[in-house]
Amino acid sequence: MTNVTPKARFLYIPALLLLGACCCDKEVVTAPPPPPPPPPAAPAAVVVAPLSDVFYDFNRSELTASTQSQLKTNATWLSANANKKVILEGHCDERGTNEYNMALGERRAQSAKEYLVNLGVDPARLKTVSFGEEKPFDSGHGEEAWAKNRRVHFVEE
Amino acid sequence: MRNTRIPIARIIFAFCCMLILPLMLRAEEVKEYIVIRKQGAEKIAIVLDKTIAKGDRESEWAKSLDATIKGGLDYTGLFNLMPAPLNIRNTQDGTINFGAIGSVGSDIYVTGTVSKKSGAPNLDMQVYDITGKPLLNRKYTGTDNQLREIGLRFCADLVELLTGKKSVFGTKIVFVSNRTGAKEIYMCDFDGQNVEQITSTRSISLTPAVSQDGKYLAWTDYTSGGPDLYIKNLATKVTVAVRKQGVCIDPGWVPGTDECATTLSIDGDQEIYLIRPDGKLSRRLTKSKGIDVSPTFSPEGSRMAFVSTREGRPHIFIQDLKSGQVHRLTFSGNYNTQPAWSPVSDKILYSSMQKNGEINIFMINAGGSGLLQLTSGTKANEYPSWSPDGSMIVFSSNRQGKRKLFVMNSDGTNQRPLLQMDGEQQQPSWSIIK
Numbered sequence: 001m002t003n004v005t006p007k008a009r010f011l012y013i014p015a016l017l018l019l020g021a022c023c024c025d026k027e028v029v030t031a032p033p034p035p036p037p038p039p040p041a042a043p044a045a046v047v048v049a050p051l052s053d054v055f056y057d058f059n060r061s062e063l064t065a066s067t068q069s070q071l072k073t074n075a076t077w078l079s080a081n082a083n084k085k086v087i088l089e090g091h092c093d094e095r096g097t098n099e100y101n102m103a104l105g106e107r108r109a110q111s112a113k114e115y116l117v118n119l120g121v122d123p124a125r126l127k128t129v130s131f132g133e134e135k136p137f138d139s140g141h142g143e144e145a146w147a148k149n150r151r152v153h154f155v156e157e
Numbered sequence: 158m159r160n161t162r163i164p165i166a167r168i169i170f171a172f173c174c175m176l177i178l179p180l181m182l183r184a185e186e187v188k189e190y191i192v193i194r195k196q197g198a199e200k201i202a203i204v205l206d207k208t209i210a211k212g213d214r215e216s217e218w219a220k221s222l223d224a225t226i227k228g229g230l231d232y233t234g235l236f237n238l239m240p241a242p243l244n245i246r247n248t249q250d251g252t253i254n255f256g257a258i259g260s261v262g263s264d265i266y267v268t269g270t271v272s273k274k275s276g277a278p279n280l281d282m283q284v285y286d287i288t289g290k291p292l293l294n295r296k297y298t299g300t301d302n303q304l305r306e307i308g309l310r311f312c313a314d315l316v317e318l319l320t321g322k323k324s325v326f327g328t329k330i331v332f333v334s335n336r337t338g339a340k341e342i343y344m345c346d347f348d349g350q351n352v353e354q355i356t357s358t359r360s361i362s363l364t365p366a367v368s369q370d371g372k373y374l375a376w377t378d379y380t381s382g383g384p385d386l387y388i389k390n391l392a393t394k395v396t397v398a399v400r401k402q403g404v405c406i407d408p409g410w411v412p413g414t415d416e417c418a419t420t421l422s423i424d425g426d427q428e429i430y431l432i433r434p435d436g437k438l439s440r441r442l443t444k445s446k447g448i449d450v451s452p453t454f455s456p457e458g459s460r461m462a463f464v465s466t467r468e469g470r471p472h473i474f475i476q477d478l479k480s481g482q483v484h485r486l487t488f489s490g491n492y493n494t495q496p497a498w499s500p501v502s503d504k505i506l507y508s509s510m511q512k513n514g515e516i517n518i519f520m521i522n523a524g525g526s527g528l529l530q531l532t533s534g535t536k537a538n539e540y541p542s543w544s545p546d547g548s549m550i551v552f553s554s555n556r557q558g559k560r561k562l563f564v565m566n567s568d569g570t571n572q573r574p575l576l577q578m579d580g581e582q583q584q585p586s587w588s589i590i591k
Contacts, residue, residue: 059470059492097494097508097516097539098584099364099407100464100471102377102384103420103427103448106404110425129383130404134340134361 048080049073051154053137054112055147059096061107063115071112074154075119085157088112090130091137093146098132105130112152127157199237201319204258205230206241206268208280218271218278218304225308226267229326232348233316233548234566239263259287265319269311277301282311284318293318305350322501323546329590330542330551331355331365331374332562336580342376344590347544349562349576367391367588368410368417369500369545373434375408375417386419388434391590397436408432409452412500418442418452418461429463442476453498453505455523462486462496462505462523473507475523486525495540498523501547504567506531508539518552520569531569542587543567551575553583 051074054067063071078086090109092101109128117123137153138145205227210219230236242257245266258266269282277300284293295314297307309326316324325347334343342355342365356362358380365376374389384406386399399405403422410417415434420427424441427448431439443449447466454461458478465474473486473496487493492510499505503523510516516537520529532538535556542551547567554563562575562582576582 096492096510099451100448100494102363102404102406103450106422106427107448110422128403131361131379134363134379 048077051077051086051156053151053153056108056150056152058093058146058150059104061104061111063111067112068115071115072119075116075121078116078121078125085125085127087127087129087155087157089135089153089155090128091135091149091151091153092133093149094133094136094141095146096133098134102130102132105132108150108152200235201265202237202239202263203230203265203267204241204245204261204263205238206245206266209268209270210272212273215271215273215278218301221304222269222271222278222280222308225305226312229309229312229348230315233312233325234571235316235320235548241266241268253285253289255285255287255289258285263287265292267315274298278304278307280307280311282314284315322548325544325546325549327589328545328587329367330562330575330585330587331367332582332585333363333365334578334580334582336578342374343582345576347587349574352576352578364407364584364586366408366410366417366586367590368415369412369588371589373410373415373417375410375419377406377408386432386436388417388432388436390434397434399432399436403427407451409454411454412456412458414458418454420448420450420452429461442478451495453496455498455503456500460498460523462498464494464496473505486521486523488525489528493519497541497543499543499547499567500545504547506541506543506550508541518550520567529569531565532572538563540584542585544587545589549587551585551587553585 052070054070056067057064088109090105090107092105106128109130113123113126113128116126136149137151138148208219208222210216227238230238239261242261244254244257246252247254253266255266264287266285267282269280271278271280273279277298280297282293282295282297283291285291293314297310299307313324313326328347329344330347331342331344333340339359340361340363341357342362343352344355345352356378358378361379363377365374367374372391374391376387377384378387381400384404386405386408387396388399389396401421401423404420404427406420408417408419411431416431416439418429418431421430426446427450428441429443429449429452430441433439442461443463445465445467448471449463449465451464452461453463461476461478462473463476464471468485470491472493474483475486476483486505487507490509490511493507495508497506504520505523506518506520508516508518515533515535516539517533518531518538518541520531521527532554535554538552538554540553549564550567551562551564553560560581560583562585563572564575565572
């Protein structure tokens with residue numbers, strides 16, 4: 001740039017602007033993008049619901065009916081993805097004390113793992129870890145947030 | 158007859174001298190002088206005179222020493238500090254007018270002189286009772302950037318002299334803060350000064366606990382992805398990791414040993430185990446279905462208080478380490494956690510989640526009597542930890558919004574913030590650090 005004479009620069013800038021304008025025009029002119037293609041048919045013709053978190057009552061690690069039904073769905077995913085390993089992260093809401101919640105989070109992860117193993121999942125594919133109340137999904141303070149935080153979160157390893 | 162009487166008189170005189178001489182020697186400095194107070198009675202009244210100094214440098218030192226000594230003694234909550242009355246010194250000869258001390262209602266007079274010796278401060282402190290009897294006469298030296306240590310050394314001696322007990326001076330508090338965005342372990346002086354960052358793992362570091370002799374620091378850290386225990390030798394700075402299947406959380410040291418107890422789940426259930434400082438398992442302590450967590454030990458190390466859900470909701474239990482016998486300590490409330498056994502008595506602190514949603518700190522005797530609520534009025538007052546002398550308590554509270562550290566006297570009075578620091582602070586643990 002240092003070698004460019006002021007005159008050249010004088011020409012250069014409008015040239016750039018023109019080019020830019022041309023580009024803009026071009027975009028506007030192009031036809032709207034085609035609608036996304038329909039999802040390709042699943043190769044094995046089986047649609048498996050993705051892994052999803054499961055939830056718990058306050059200060060509880062026992063499985064509720066809805067927790068069990070989601071775990072069954074997750075078990076289906078695990079059998080459809082037989083080569084995948086997952087980590088079950090146990091979490092708690094902010095109530096109660098951190099140290100106790102560290103143990104409670106582990107019990108939640110353990111109870112979810114036990115249920116999946118009983119459904120036939122190889123325990124070697126399931127790792128548990130507790131985060132207590134250290135990693136809330138929702139940082140709010142109230143039952144709505146707490147309910148989302150009392151969970152076992154499934155992570156593909 | 159006369160000749161025989163004189164030796165007898167001499168013998169009596171000599172005998173009297175022998176009796177009096179030790180008393181005169183003692184008058185120089187009384188090693189053990191304990192102000193007699195009723196339990197829970199008012200504070201010890203002290204007239205704290207300004208440190209005498211000649212010269213500009215010395216006057217600067219005196220100002221700094223006075224601030225340290227006054228701040229230090231005030232912090233303990235043990236004293237009612239009074240400035241010296243105007244007539245404290247006799248105008249003619251500069252001697253101390255002890256009558257003036259008693260007349261303002263004080264028990265004790267503290268005075269000192271700072272001088273310069275080879276460029277360094279030399280503090281001479283004297284303590285008298287109201288009769289003019291010297292209780293302490295001691296020299297404190299150091300470099301001129303050690304003025305705080307010099308002042309606090311005197312404070313420690315004064316507390317020991319007047320209460321017969323060790324003081325908080327020189328002790329440290331370790332705690333967790335998310336100041337950097339990640340939870341790391343920090344350490345500060347007993348009064349919140351000199352904050353120092355201990356871990357920089359940028360992971361989650363939790364529940365620091367220093368052994369009672371100040372040799373080891375144990376804490377839980379997520380560097381490997383899960384909660385592992387780390388034990389650091391504070392003298393050699395060598396750290397060992399205790400990695401086990403499952404959790405490895407909330408360590409508590411056993412007094413008089415090098416072992417700490419922590420919760421592991423290697424056998425499936427969350428149980429408390431003893432760990433050696435090299436990270437090796439020593440033995441399993443609990444055996445019950447449910448959570449066993451947060452061990453804390455009696456001063457002689459023979460009994461452990463801990464949290465257990467063996468009877469349903471979390472409560473504090475006590476286990477005799479020799480016999481293995483367990484009994485439940487808490488019956489009021491239905492969510493009692495975070496026990497802390499006094500390092501000098503049979504009192505146990507814990508936090509309880511109450512029906513109104515508040516978490517508050519309670520004190521109870523190990524026998525189950527004398528339940529006392531120490532905090533109230535805010536969402537969460539948590540994680541109590543005793544000062545090593547048992548006179549104070551540090552805890553976390555969100556009474557001003559964010560979770561911060563506070564201190565109080567062991568009877569719950571004099572609650573005040575410990576330190577000003579960005580972010581949140583929690584899980585304090587108070588101990589001696591060498």
